[in-house]
Amino acid sequence: MRNLSLALEDTAPAPDLPEGLFWQKQALDLAAQKRVWGALQQVLDAAPPAQNRTKGGGMTSAAMTNCGQAGWWSDPKGYRYVTANPATGQPWPQFPDAFIEIVQRVTAKSPWPDFAPDACLVNFYGPGAKMGLHQDKDERDFTQPIITICLGDAADFLGGGFARSDKAQNLVVRSGDVLVMGGASRMRFHGIRKIYPGTSPLPDIAGRYSLTFRKAL
Numbered sequence: 001m002r003n004l005s006l007a008l009e010d011t012a013p014a015p016d017l018p019e020g021l022f023w024q025k026q027a028l029d030l031a032a033q034k035r036v037w038g039a040l041q042q043v044l045d046a047a048p049p050a051q052n053r054t055k056g057g058g059m060t061s062a063a064m065t066n067c068g069q070a071g072w073w074s075d076p077k078g079y080r081y082v083t084a085n086p087a088t089g090q091p092w093p094q095f096p097d098a099f100i101e102i103v104q105r106v107t108a109k110s111p112w113p114d115f116a117p118d119a120c121l122v123n124f125y126g127p128g129a130k131m132g133l134h135q136d137k138d139e140r141d142f143t144q145p146i147i148t149i150c151l152g153d154a155a156d157f158l159g160g161g162f163a164r165s166d167k168a169q170n171l172v173v174r175s176g177d178v179l180v181m182g183g184a185s186r187m188r189f190h191g192i193r194k195i196y197p198g199t200s201p202l203p204d205i206a207g208r209y210s211l212t213f214r215k216a217l
């Protein structure tokens with residue numbers, strides 16, 4: 001079932017965003033989304049996503065996996081980047097060419113044209129999954145941005161301030177949209193409030209994938 005109410009959101013002008021937070025709506029057309037999805041499936045086959053334990057002893061509601069030289073990992077010992085998948089002992093799958101092409105295309109027009117990610121955290125949000133407000137702060141170099149490709153169902157992305165309690169802006173992000181958080185916005189709190197099941201333009205995806213590219217090491 002397609003969520004028609006979301007069509008109205010598309011006609012709304014993009015809200016004013018703070019310095020360093022960029023939202024490129026439909027940076028990937030449907031053909032590019034299909035290419036990324038094809039490449040992503042190979043990553044998922046090699047390193048199946050799983051819900052991980054958090055430092056506090058709970059479970060993440062999104063399922064996670066990685067590709068690239070390093071992958072972000074969560075378990076009761078804490079949050080960190082690891083160069084092998086702790087579930088299998090194997091290195092993470094390499095970046096597919098399709099991922100590199102998109103990141104280069106997006107960053108060429110950004111303040112970070114030389115961005116060279118070494119990690120891609122893939123989060124999968126099924127119906128009901130969300131991600132509380134958090135900062136990405138396990139990377140070594142905060143001068144480097146974080147780039148997110150959205151694939152599958154639409155979602156409410158919360159762009160917050162520099163304290164968890166700061167008011168957050170809600171952006172309805174859709175499959176093919178790209179978000180860049182860098183510079184003055186690199187350490188903003190952010191999260192996913194909810195996804196909109198049934199809104200994926202790719203019928204094979206029931207849920208939402210976010211592919212977040214980082215310079216971790």
Ligand code: FE2
Pocket residue numbers: 134135136190
């Ligand atoms: Fe994050």
